[in-house]
Amino acid sequence: MLLDVSKIEASYGASQALFGVDLAVEEGQAVALMGRNGMGKTTTIRAICNLNPPRAGSVRLAGTDLKGKPSHRVAKLGIGLVPEGRRCFPNLTVHENLIAAARPGAWSLERVNDLFPRLAERHAQMARSLSGGEQQMLAIGRALMTNPRLLILDEATEGLAPVIRQDIWAAIRKLKAEGLSILVVDKTLSELLPVADRCVILENGRSAWHGTPAELSADLQDRYLGV
Amino acid sequence: MTLALALEQLLNGLQLGVMLFLMAAGLTLIFGVMGLINLAHGSLYMVGAFACAAVAAATGSFWLGLVASLACAAAAGAIVELLVIRRLYDRDHLDQVLATFALILMFSEGTRWLFGSFPLYLDIPPLLQGAVALPGGAQYPVYRLAIIAAGALVAFGLYLLIGKTRLGMRIRAGESDREMIGALGVDIRTLYTVVFALGAALAGLAGAMVGALQSVQVGMGEPVLILAFVVIVIGGIGSIKGALLGALLVGVVDTLGRLLLPKLVGVFLQPAQAGMIGGAAASMLIYMMMALILAMKPRGLFPAAHA
Ligand SMILES: Nc1ncnc2c1ncn2[C@@H]1O[C@H](COP(=O)(O)OP(=O)(O)O)[C@@H](O)[C@H]1O
Numbered sequence: 095m096l097l098d099v100s101k102i103e104a105s106y107g108a109s110q111a112l113f114g115v116d117l118a119v120e121e122g123q124a125v126a127l128m129g130r131n132g133m134g135k136t137t138t139i140r141a142i143c144n145l146n147p148p149r150a151g152s153v154r155l156a157g158t159d160l161k162g163k164p165s166h167r168v169a170k171l172g173i174g175l176v177p178e179g180r181r182c183f184p185n186l187t188v189h190e191n192l193i194a195a196a197r198p199g200a201w202s203l204e205r206v207n208d209l210f211p212r213l214a215e216r217h218a219q220m221a222r223s224l225s226g227g228e229q230q231m232l233a234i235g236r237a238l239m240t241n242p243r244l245l246i247l248d249e250a251t252e253g254l255a256p257v258i259r260q261d262i263w264a265a266i267r268k269l270k271a272e273g274l275s276i277l278v279v280d281k282t283l284s285e286l287l288p289v290a291d292r293c294v295i296l297e298n299g300r301s302a303w304h305g306t307p308a309e310l311s312a313d314l315q316d317r318y319l320g321v
Numbered sequence: 322m323t324l325a326l327a328l329e330q331l332l333n334g335l336q337l338g339v340m341l342f343l344m345a346a347g348l349t350l351i352f353g354v355m356g357l358i359n360l361a362h363g364s365l366y367m368v369g370a371f372a373c374a375a376v377a378a379a380t381g382s383f384w385l386g387l388v389a390s391l392a393c394a395a396a397a398g399a400i401v402e403l404l405v406i407r408r409l410y411d412r413d414h415l416d417q418v419l420a421t422f423a424l425i426l427m428f429s430e431g432t433r434w435l436f437g438s439f440p441l442y443l444d445i446p447p448l449l450q451g452a453v454a455l456p457g458g459a460q461y462p463v464y465r466l467a468i469i470a471a472g473a474l475v476a477f478g479l480y481l482l483i484g485k486t487r488l489g490m491r492i493r494a495g496e497s498d499r500e501m502i503g504a505l506g507v508d509i510r511t512l513y514t515v516v517f518a519l520g521a522a523l524a525g526l527a528g529a530m531v532g533a534l535q536s537v538q539v540g541m542g543e544p545v546l547i548l549a550f551v552v553i554v555i556g557g558i559g560s561i562k563g564a565l566l567g568a569l570l571v572g573v574v575d576t577l578g579r580l581l582l583p584k585l586v587g588v589f590l591q592p593a594q595a596g597m598i599g600g601a602a603a604s605m606l607i608y609m610m611m612a613l614i615l616a617m618k619p620r621g622l623f624p625a626a627h628a
């Protein structure tokens with residue numbers, strides 16, 4: 095088991111947002127973390143990365159308990175985060191965004207540039223001047239440059255034009271085909287389900303359903319994901 | 322007024338500016354990157370001056386003293402950051418001001434306890450003694466020119482460090498999104514200690530270099546600290562480029578103001594009165610300049626991109 099999240103609870107100040115989330119990612123798997131808006135997907139991700147350390151339950155990465163480890167230690171243990179809202183460093187160039195936190199491994203500047211040729215074209219440009227889609231590519235490239243064992247993508251296609259979405263999904267499929275383990279949050283089921291090996295659905299801060307994409311019937315979709 | 326005098330005063334202004342830049346660079350980095358108001362920055366300047374004077378007196382070498390000033394100020398900065406400052410990043414500015422003011426008192430008393438109340442003196446190293454002729458015939462001390470050169474070198478070094486190295490990228494990334502750079506695996510706490518020690522070393526260097534021009538004594542840092550705050554406010558808080566320009570501006574305007582304003586007032590008034598009024602106006606000149614610049618550019622000449 096690469097990532098093993100067990101019964102985690104997390105709060106923002108006094109208001110509790112997670113009441114018991116279980117989720118697991120096997121080596122080489124892509125797991126879809128699903129649920130309507132506000133159900134706790136981003137909070138779960140923040141808890142895994144110890145950005146909002148869980149106040150109960152446990153998170154283990156390749157057997158190592160992450161409890162009490164600052165977020166930079168969690169990252170070094172192998173989690174690459176592509177956060178909600180992209181959060182590129184606007185005052186750094188594309189190239190600097192990619193190398194500032196890079197760690198050695200299979201992913202290099204060349205490979206990221208192959209994956210996203212648009213980034214190579216813009217390497218000397220300030221990240222603030224990129225389009226939303228390019229910023230998303232940069233956020234993914236930046237996480238890959240840390241050579242993670244597990245890539246976490248939170249709403250990586252949110253608010254992007256359809257053409258750009260296709261590019262992002264193509265990249266995600268390529269990463270999965272290369273054997274990278276991925277935890278992915280996205281609203282576009284038609285793209286998400288074919289990539290995913292397993293799905294976890296959150297409802298009001300609890301994991302409410304686990305299964306394979308094939309088991310996720312229209313009824314279940316309607317019940318947990320419909321608006 | 323002769324050309325020679327004007328040139329001499331201009332160089333004096335540049336030298337003051339360079340020294341202010343060394344102080345202001347650390348102050349503006351620490352404020353820009355960590356959001357911390359550090360009143361004890363002047364104490365690190367004093368630490369540098371005392372370390373240089375003491376080691377130079379013991380070994381007979383100014384250059385060993387200079388190395389000691391960098392090492393002592395950086396070490397003092399790192400220790401203070403680890404023990405006190407890192408508890409202040411998430412506090413409001415009033416807490417920071419109070420705690421770092423307490424540090425000033427501790428540094429001052431500690432220094433008095435170690436070295437006594439009498440000032441120390443530091444000689445200009447033999448290599449840099451003497452003077453060169455300026456166009457117009459005046460003689461100008463080599464040592465002051467060396468300070469200007471050292472400041473230019475530090476400015477260039479900082480430009481490379483912040484602009485071209487990975488450490489610099491991480492500092493800038495931390496400025497715009499501290500949580501994110503941590504989530505990518507950069508230990509921001511260690512980074513902050515390094516930035517603080519770097520700023521402290523620059524303050525210590527300034528103190529050591531000025532130590533050979535003035536007496537080295539407790540309390541020498543605070544007047545410089547006030548000017549350095551004026552500099553970073555003028556330059557735009559967080560901007561090294563702004564600190565450089567602001568420092569040179571303050572240095573030159575202050576120095577030339579003290580020379581020219583009494584003469585200017587002398588056109589209208591008796592010499593004695595002119596000296597008094599002109600002198601008073603000159604000492605207010607940089608504050609008037611700051612007010613003027615802030616009226617036109619409220620965030621300083623080079624406002625940092627974020628915030
Ligand atoms: N910064 C925050 N402060 C307080 N409450 C928050 C914050 N972020 C999210 N929440 C709350 O936590 C719950 C889960 O939110 P989130 O994890 O962002 O959901 P999702 O990513 O599934 O849309 C929501 O009720 C939301 O209002």
Ligand SMILES: [Mg+2]
Binds near residue numbers: 135136137178249
């Ligand atoms: Mg979310």
